[in-house]
Amino acid sequence: LKIAVLKEVGSNERRVAMVPVLVKRLTKLGASLALQTGAGVAAGFADADYVGATTVDDPLRVVADADIVLAVQAPSAAVIAAMKPGAVLASFVYPQKHADLLEPLCERHISAFALETVPRISRAQALDALSSQATLAGYYAPLLGAVHLPRILPMMTTAVGSLRAARVLVMGLGVAGLQALATAHRLGAITEGYDVRPETKEQAQSVGAKFVDTGVDGRGEGGYARELTAEEQARTQDALTLHIQQADLVITTANVPGRTAPRLISRVQIEGMKPGSVIVDLAAESGGNCEGTVPGETTTVGRATILAPLNVPSLLAQHASELYAKNLLSLLDLIVKDGALSLDLGDEVVAGTLLTHAGEIRQPAARRLVE
Numbered sequence: 001l002k003i004a005v006l007k008e009v010g011s012n013e014r015r016v017a018m019v020p021v022l023v024k025r026l027t028k029l030g031a032s033l034a035l036q037t038g039a040g041v042a043a044g045f046a047d048a049d050y051v052g053a054t055t056v057d058d059p060l061r062v063v064a065d066a067d068i069v070l071a072v073q074a075p076s077a078a079v080i081a082a083m084k085p086g087a088v089l090a091s092f093v094y095p096q097k098h099a100d101l102l103e104p105l106c107e108r109h110i111s112a113f114a115l116e117t118v119p120r121i122s123r124a125q126a127l128d129a130l131s132s133q134a135t136l137a138g139y140y141a142p143l144l145g146a147v148h149l150p151r152i153l154p155m156m157t158t159a160v161g162s163l164r165a166a167r168v169l170v171m172g173l174g175v176a177g178l179q180a181l182a183t184a185h186r187l188g189a190i191t192e193g194y195d196v197r198p199e200t201k202e203q204a205q206s207v208g209a210k211f212v213d214t215g216v217d218g219r220g221e222g223g224y225a226r227e228l229t230a231e232e233q234a235r236t237q238d239a240l241t242l243h244i245q246q247a248d249l250v251i252t253t254a255n256v257p258g259r260t261a262p263r264l265i266s267r268v269q270i271e272g273m274k275p276g277s278v279i280v281d282l283a284a285e286s287g288g289n290c291e292g293t294v295p296g297e298t299t300t301v302g303r304a305t306i307l308a309p310l311n312v313p314s315l316l317a318q319h320a321s322e323l324y325a326k327n328l329l330s331l332l333d334l335i336v337k338d339g340a341l342s343l344d345l346g347d348e349v350v351a352g353t354l355l356t357h358a359g360e361i362r363q364p365a366a367r368r369l370v371e
């Protein structure tokens, strides 16, 4: 069984799909590893660290005889076209952004596992790359915010008197938001959290935060939020104004599957924020939660600074790669038996994550893209 690991080509991408400490686990699965030269360098791993792996310079050659190709972002159509027919690809794919890949994936009969579609169920937690990467992004957001604030986060008693703790408000309490709350709490801030899913109240409190209750229940399907009506949106916005304007640091992470990010903070609300206050908009990738967010850039609105970093997990490439590689290993544990590929299409996790297989697009949302 041959496994190939590609070097990422995206401009913001430093992660790699396999890390040296896990190479032994691949050997145990009965696999040999071919690494595209320099694949791990941006994440801090030299080729020589991958003991036992061969290195191949050309991406088209490294995939040519591989049974399984591992990557972080979807490879190009040319790389897919060079893959062995019937091979497995495991990476984030996001066909909505890369519809051009569906044809080569089908044409080569590639079994493509789109990591962004791993079912959010307990049994699939070990494969859940969205969660592993969101955890790191959530951790990073308060740190990024802290270094941009003109004040410190914890209460501090000094010889000349005390400094008050900063107030941090996190809006959107999914995986990233809860981790952001926990990190800000550990750094000594006074924390508040808000989400449209009522079950997040208890989760926020469990990491030391107060919950801002707006009285709007925005529970959607499958544990996700739904889009709010205009009236609900106006009501929540009103209830949140005071909390936004009392905060020194606001971290926003709100997303609704398949939509652009909901607008949580208006320009008027930002203009009412305290001097030196900072917003870290972790939803920048899907358009941002604030009026005034420019994805990938730092902007100033009134007296506040809005940071809208893209691909945050990649800024923590070493650990992000390690967790992502562990997610992939858990997938391999499901689809490799006795040293050979064995895909059980009756398995809920395999079926839910497979985007293309045997020449067909299996996920309805992706199928609609080519109809």
Ligand code: NAD
Pocket: 119, 120, 121, 122, 124, 125, 128, 130, 131, 134, 171, 172, 173, 174, 175, 176, 177, 194, 195, 196, 197, 222, 223, 224, 225, 226, 228, 253, 254, 255, 256, 257, 262, 264
């Ligand atoms: P996400 O990235 O889709 O969204 C982030 C948060 O934004 C969510 O908590 C959502 O409720 C919130 N949100 C959406 N619209 C909002 C609005 N208008 N105002 C305020 N908040 C808003 O979320 P995620 O981190 O991917 O997690 C989504 C769900 O999946 C959560 O319930 C999470 O607990 C669950 N989950 C389950 C598993 C599992 O069981 N294996 C794993 C991971 C996540």
